[in-house]
Amino acid sequence: MLEPGEQFRRLSWTTAGLVAALAPHMAHLRVWVTGFVLAACVWRLLAERRGWRLPGVALRTAIALGATGGVIASYSTITGLDGGTALLALMAALKLLETRAPRDHVVLIFIGWFLCLAAFLYAQDIRTVAFVVPTVWLLAAALLEVARRGHGLALSPFRATGAMLVKALPLALVLFLFFPRIAGSF
Amino acid sequence: MRLTGFLRQRVRNWIRRRQGPDRGPVTLRRGRIYILPTSLGVAFGLMLFAMLLGSLNYANNLGLGLTFLLASLGLVTMQACHRNLETLIVSEAGTESPFAGQEAIFQLAFSNPGRAARCDLEAATTAMAADPVSIAAGGEATVNLRVATRRRGWVLLDRIEITTRFPYGLFRAWAVLHPHRRCLVYPRPADTAPPPPPAPGASGAGAMRRGDDDFAGLKDYHPGDAPRHIAWKAYAKGGELLVKQFSGAAEPVPIFDLAQAPGPDLESRLSVLARWIVDAEARGKTFGLRLPGLEIPPQPGRQQRRRCLAALAEYQTVEPVDA
Structure with a gap:
């Protein structure tokens, strides 16, 4: 079991990554969705600091049903880009409310990367790129932090992941250039 | 459960056959480092596949770029995970004899000849894992492997697994050592025992010792x-x-x-x-x-x-x- 300080540190990393991934969507998400996610982030960090109890299964189920209902009411669907993004953000908030094990953190970081992808689906301009690339980096650094198992030897998470991303770049470029594009959508 | 146990045993036997017994310090070379994705790694792969489908569906170039960047990052971490074990030197470093019922301690010494730090190495016997250790470049570390004992006599340690999931936990690299180390277990002292009988000549006159x-x-x-x-x-x-x-x-x-x-x-x-x-x-x-x-x-x-x-x-x- 992790000691409280360490748990809080990991939670801060994940929350920071999630909020950064959510930021490009704030312009088009309904205010209540953004509000709920941010409130969940703040509440979870406070709960960790103050030692509050996390919500039980019944409450979480109620929140999940309420969130889905809210998305249907606001967007009239849960599929599609708008509804899907809203649902993804809400599910991230819900997952945050039950984050204890390192695995929960990893799920949140995966959702963060999905939100980054969704940001590109909304806009492919240079501003989005300039924002999303650092967010991807932040999420990767957060993953490095939450996946650590020992205490010894503190690494600089940004330096370490930055080095790995630089190594990944040429390979990604090759894949990007030579991967066959399938025409049309399915 | 029985099937996985059976398979695990088969894999262990296969590794033992192909590596043979180990004597003295062992350098973990490529031939003895195994690596597989963890369940987290599989989930990461599924996520990438979903991202790929999404990007293709919307014919979104930046989305594809992001997907490929993350896929490449996954491959880079695979190589980093493997390198975290490669050329690590593992040697034996003494034992601590317990009384029966306590834990015997087999010490392992890790030494890192590389120029990069190694993080979160876990050594384990078949029953118990030691706490993860990290070693700076050129550094050394000692790990205590604990083995439960029941009765007096020799306990044998003939399988050590050194594992790492660093950096992302997407892959698990491990190496197996087959030392032939033994540790003597003392009989457990009786809780209550009568005082020892008096030595002969206890009251002997003039015994100048x-x-x-x-x-x-x-x-x-x-x-x-x-x-x-x-x-x-x-x-x-x-x-x-x-x-x-x-x-x-x-x-x-x-x-x-x-x-x-x-x-x-x-x-x-x-x-x-x-x-x-x-x-x-x-x-x-x-x-x-x-x-x-x-x-x-x-x-x-x-x-x-x-x-x-x-x-x-x-x-x-x-x-x-x-x-």
Whole structure:
């Protein structure tokens, strides 16, 4: 079991990554969705600091049903880009409310990367790129932090992941250039 | 469950056959490092696949770029995970004998000859894992592997697994060592034991033994004499190392004898002997041990305790017991 300080540190990393991934969507998400996610982030960090109890299964189920209902009411669907993004953000908030094990953190970081992808689906301009690339980096650094198992030897998470991303770049470029594009959508 | 156990055993046997036994320090080379994705790694792959489908569906180039960047990052972490073990040097570093029922400790020494730090290395026996350690470039670390024991005798450690999931936990790289290390387990000292029987000649007249009670004179120092008996004042005056000699007629030297230890069976009698030895050493006394076919002459100290307990532990054991 992790000691409280360490748990809080990991939670801060994940929350920071999630909020950064959510930021490009704030312009088009309904205010209540953004509000709920941010409130969940703040509440979870406070709960960790103050030692509050996390919500039980019944409450979480109620929140999940309420969130889905809210998305249907606001967007009239849960599929599609708008509804899907809203649902993804809400599910991230819900997952945050039950984050204890390192695995929960990893799920949140995966959702963060999905939100980054969704940001590109909304806009492919240079501003989005300039924002999303650092967010991807932040999420990767957060993953490095939450996946650590020992205490010894503190690494600089940004330096370490930055080095790995630089190594990944040429390979990604090759894949990007030579991967066959399938025409049309399915 | 039974199937996975069966498969695991098959894989273990295969690894043992292809690697053979290990003697001395082992450098983890490529041929003995195995690597597979973890369940998290599989989930990461599924996520990438979903991202790929999404990007293709929307014909979104930046989305594809992001997907490929993350896929490449996954491959880079695979290589980093493998390199986290490669060329690590693992050597044996002593054992700590326990009493039966406690844990035997086998020490492992890791040394990192590389120029990069290694993070979160976990060593494990088949039953128990040690805490993860990290080693700076050129650094070293010692790990204690604990093995539970039930009875006295030899415990064997013939399989060590060194694992790492660093950096992202998406892959698990591991190496297997097959040392042939053993550790002696002492018999557990009896909780309650009658006091040892009085030594023969306890009240014998004029038995002048070397003891600790009355100052009897000085003699030349010989290596092995207790430092607290050195006559430092005489040394300061004359520059000659002398040792104070004492005579103590008060206490005769006991030799603990298996024949005199009470108990219903051999094990409980050995436990009583172990209790006498531990207590005698704790009180700083001189003692000896007599087993059928073996006699350890009386001496004080930690070394004697170890010798006597080892004799008890090995008494009438034939085969090393597997841990």
